Amino acid sequence: MIRGYHKRPGTTVPIEVARALRKRLTRQEAALWVRLRRLRPAGFGFRRQVPIGPYVVDFACLKARLVVEVDGGQHGLDAHAARDAVRDARLAERGFRVARFWNHQVDRDLDVVMDTIFARLTESRPSL
Incomplete structure (x- = not known):
């Protein structure tokens, strides 16, 4: 393996979809x-707007197997929250941990969000 390179996860999402999303960040x-x-x-x-399986996640650190999602208000609706739970479970099956933040957290407390992300990046993970 090339130093610093982490293999892209498999995906069923066309690369054009991820590229388009990268141009339309909130x-x-x-x-x-x-x-x-x-x-x-x-x-x-x-990386931003990373295809993983059938999903495109907002951000991913492949080295640490950490996905970071920034959610708007629609994610608080029961149906959307249920889909997010399934998505998080499927990402976990692929070895990824998911950290979710609300838009208002990023707006108001970006330093706290970053501290939380850094803590998740550096926490020890159980051996598989």
């Missing part, structure tokens, strides 16, 4: 992306 996703890029010198490179 305001909160754009603000978080700027901050996530600052983690690269610490060894945590993130």
Whole structure:
């Protein structure tokens, strides 16, 4: 394996879909992306709008197997929350942990969001 390169997970999503989503980040996703890029010198490179299986996740650090999602209000609806739970379980089956944040958290407490993400990146994981 090339140093610093982590294999892209398999996907059924056309790459054009992910590319289009990268061009249409929400305001909160754009603000978080700027901050996530600052983690690269610490060894945590993130990608945005990453296809994993049948999903496109907002951000992923493949090295740490961490997905970061920024959710709007629709995710609070019962039906959407149920779909998110299934999605998170399927990502976990692929070895990913999911950290979810609300848009208002990114707007109001970006430093706290980043501290939480960094803690999740550096926490020890049980051996598989």
